[in-house]
Amino acid sequence: MKPMFQLLARVAVYLMFTLSVSQIATAKVSSEAIKTSTDNSEETPPENRKQNPRLTLVVVDSETKQKITAKVKVLDMLNKKVLLAKELGDTLKLNLVAGGDYRIVSKADSHLFNEVEFNLAKENLEPDIKITLELSPIKVGMKLQLKEVFFETNSAKMLEESLAEIQEVYELLWEHPNLVVQIAAHTDNSGTHDDNMELSGRRAQAIVEVLKDKGVPEKMLAAKGYGEMKPLLPNTTEENKQKNRRVEFIVIDIL
Numbered sequence: 001m002k003p004m005f006q007l008l009a010r011v012a013v014y015l016m017f018t019l020s021v022s023q024i025a026t027a028k029v030s031s032e033a034i035k036t037s038t039d040n041s042e043e044t045p046p047e048n049r050k051q052n053p054r055l056t057l058v059v060v061d062s063e064t065k066q067k068i069t070a071k072v073k074v075l076d077m078l079n080k081k082v083l084l085a086k087e088l089g090d091t092l093k094l095n096l097v098a099g100g101d102y103r104i105v106s107k108a109d110s111h112l113f114n115e116v117e118f119n120l121a122k123e124n125l126e127p128d129i130k131i132t133l134e135l136s137p138i139k140v141g142m143k144l145q146l147k148e149v150f151f152e153t154n155s156a157k158m159l160e161e162s163l164a165e166i167q168e169v170y171e172l173l174w175e176h177p178n179l180v181v182q183i184a185a186h187t188d189n190s191g192t193h194d195d196n197m198e199l200s201g202r203r204a205q206a207i208v209e210v211l212k213d214k215g216v217p218e219k220m221l222a223a224k225g226y227g228e229m230k231p232l233l234p235n236t237t238e239e240n241k242q243k244n245r246r247v248e249f250i251v252i253d254i255l
Helices: 002-019 160-175 193-214 238-244
Strands: 027-030 054-061 070-076 081-088 092-095 101-107 114-119 128-135 143-145 179-186 221-227 246-254
Touching: 054 070, 081 092, 101 128, 101 160, 114 128, 160 179, 160 193, 179 193, 193 221, 193 246
Parallel strands: 054 128, 179 221
Antiparallel strands: 027 128, 054 092, 070 081, 070 101, 101 114, 143 246, 179 246
8 A cells, every 4th residue: 555655645746736726833923024134035125015025934843943944835825826835944035915815834854734824915914024934843742733624514524625734634644654643623612512522523534534535544544523622712702613613633643
């Protein structure tokens, strides 16, 4: 199975780049002005910043806070294309388009991946945008929230936009075949306890089935539904409930 698994992975990576499309890791977005530069790229004139916001990106280890070499993809979500895909060892500077919708994904050896999305039309960001992506080292117990995995209401049917992040999970497992992970699904407190447990279990299993179909060995995967038992926030507002409805990826063993 291993050769077929590796072949499917290479094909999936190729499609990800050509068709384009979060571990308790954090993505920090701030509007502070960038005062220093570590590259020789041409500086955008201040009068043009509103038309061409300037992104400064660094990737660090979540524990040491030191920069690490990582693979970075910057995706233009409105135009469905990859703006940049490269290995980054220092600071990345990139001019963006005002009003654009962007997704940044970063991964590094022996780390969980992390991503951030932002829309320059909806978010009140200054022309100079600084993002620090923190990648957590892979260890037993480390957790990664899958922020872009969505389901139909009261259903285990995944929405199509979830597939991009499922692909990132697949690539991580292909690159680290010694991992055993749990796909954990959670709900808010709407409905009965039994219904929430059943729904969350089916949602976790649905993700496992997609990964198995891609070629991930069954021994690397476990599905678990927690219902409303582990909320991140009190289920007192619709916003809190939305955050409690989530899927997590947990490293439970390293063989």
